[in-house]
Amino acid sequence: MNDQFSGRSTVKQNFYKASILVVEDNADHWSLIQEALEQCLPEVRALRVSTAGEAETYLAHCLTNQASLPKIMLLDLYLPDAEQSWVLLRKIKQANSPYIRMPVVVFSYSNLQEDINELYRYGGTSYIVKPSSFDQWLAYFRSMRQYWWETVTLPGQNG
Template sequence: MHDHYSGRSTVKQNFYKASILVVEDNPDHWMLIQEALGECLPEVQTVWVSTAKEAETYLADCLADQANLPKLMLLDLYLPDAGPSWTLIQKIKRPNSPYIRMPIVVFSYSNSQEDINELYRFGGTSYIVKPSTFDQWLAYFQSMRQYWWETVTLPGQNG
């Protein structure tokens, strides 16, 4: 009997050359995110940019250099306003975008139903309200690790 499922192979595939692109304009929030991600996902490289434009440039550079795209984007909705984030999401999720399969997790202090609805309308993957303490960040990234890296199968470079 041949076993077609192996949880280990999924985890290994998800971690292979894995990176997360974090788009966050607040350096203090970035420091919390970086430390919490380092504790919860030490196998994953974290790339930080502070604007939607820098995120676009980074993704384009990945394609130009034939480097692996991030497995996931963690995007602050307000940079400091939401306009650039909405534009970035729409560009990434437009038909025929080379980045369309990359999950976009938006986080914000806003729990506005309008923001949440817009994210899903534009093709974003999920929305979380930003944790307010370091322990909450750790709990969030532990959950993120379990779901995005150990449960689901993320798209491969050519997937």
């Protein structure tokens, strides 16, 4: 079967120059995330910034230097408060943003419906309640790999 119709070309495209930007202010959480990502998505470069401002700077740097944008952003909701994350999400998802097509997955220990509703109101892609153990992080990133890298077609660099 032709790669164009088998889905294998989508997988190849998704992994091409793939990186994931993790916006996480807690170093211990980042250690768990980084290790789980290395086990479940070794082909994908994981980058961490710890503030919304650092995320904006990194994304602008990608555009300025014609570097590949991250395929996905994982955004901790509380950095340490939610307002920073909401401001960043609104900037990324505003109509004229060069980053609008980048999926933004918000993750938090909060399972408050108000937080979940805000995410979708501001254009976020999905909301995940943070896993509480390393095994749960592994399961989460295995699911992420299957869905985001092996099933859907992610936007290309010029998308």
